[in-house]
Amino acid sequence: MRIVLLGPPGAGKGSLASLYDIRLGIAHLSTGEIFRQEIARRSALGRRVRRYVLSGRLVPDALVVEVMAARLRRARAAGFVLDGFPRTAGQAQGLDRVLARQWRRLDAAVYLISPQPLLVKRLSGRRVCSRCGANYHLRTMRPKRAGRCDRCGGRLTVRKDDQPRMIRKRLAVDRKAAAPLVAYYRRRGLLHRVNGVGNVETVYRRTLALFRRHRWLPS
Numbered sequence: 670m671r672i673v674l675l676g677p678p679g680a681g682k683g684s685l686a687s688l689y690d691i692r693l694g695i696a697h698l699s700t701g702e703i704f705r706q707e708i709a710r711r712s713a714l715g716r717r718v719r720r721y722v723l724s725g726r727l728v729p730d731a732l733v734v735e736v737m738a739a740r741l742r743r744a745r746a747a748g749f750v751l752d753g754f755p756r757t758a759g760q761a762q763g764l765d766r767v768l769a770r771q772w773r774r775l776d777a778a779v780y781l782i783s784p785q786p787l788l789v790k791r792l793s794g795r796r797v798c799s800r801c802g803a804n805y806h807l808r809t810m811r812p813k814r815a816g817r818c819d820r821c822g823g824r825l826t827v828r829k830d831d832q833p834r835m836i837r838k839r840l841a842v843d844r845k846a847a848a849p850l851v852a853y854y855r856r857r858g859l860l861h862r863v864n865g866v867g868n869v870e871t872v873y874r875r876t877l878a879l880f881r882r883h884r885w886l887p888s
């Protein structure tokens with residue numbers, strides 16, 4: 670299965686993609702996660718993307734496509750779910766070129782629909798593991814032990830771009846880029862909209878039903 674998971678910040682892309690990875694063995698590739706790791710390592714790439722990520726702006730298309738082309742070459746045979754990429758119509762065209770060079774193509778672009786007040790609630794309550802990057806929420810996805818990751822015991826922290834002012838900015842940046850991106854996949858006949866309201870299990874089951882209906886899952 671080869672899909673891109675679309676939707677605004679807080680739509681639940683990362684939470685769902687991590688379940689596909691754990692339960693279905695489908696590689697989860699997240700541009701946001703890649704950039705945060707590179708920033709933490711202070712690598713050359715991290716230094717190039719830092720100012721964009723920390724200010725809630727988009728990293729330039731050419732750089733994002735170059736980074737993802739390298740990661741996609743190494744993706745597992747079972748397929749991949751792209752989370753947070755593409756973010757613009759330019760990146761979507763770049764992704765198509767990269768996949769065509771690798772004799773691959775996308776099965777679908779799945780867009781998660783959620784109302785803005787819900788997105789703000791999810792982002793302002795999010796906590797992330799400082800060691801493995803796993804996602805939690807103060808109310809809806811609590812860890813078993815307060816402040817500690819269930820998977821690795823790492824300390825849970827607030828993402829720098831989850832401050833109220835930054836949340837508003839990221840949502841505005843996304844609104845501008847999303848319309849041409851969604852139109853691109855609609856024109857190509859790949860767009861599927863899924864209701865993103867409900868707990869993670871509910872939304873997971875909705876998407877799984879879609880994958881099964883279209884026989885995208887690896888056998």
Ligand code: AP5
Nearest residue numbers: 678679680681682683684700701722728753791795868869
């Ligand atoms: P990125 O990390 O991709 O951030 P984002 O798109 O803003 O998405 P989020 O991670 O905030 O939201 P999500 O939809 O994954 O929700 P999540 O599952 O975490 O990008 C960060 C930055 O990197 C960008 O601002 C940009 O600078 C740069 N960047 C990244 N990709 C780029 C690209 N392609 N081009 C240019 N620049 C790029 O859930 C959020 C919270 O809600 C969690 O606490 C979770 O527990 C909870 N939750 C999720 N689903 C549910 C549910 N169904 N019910 C209850 N709670 C839920």
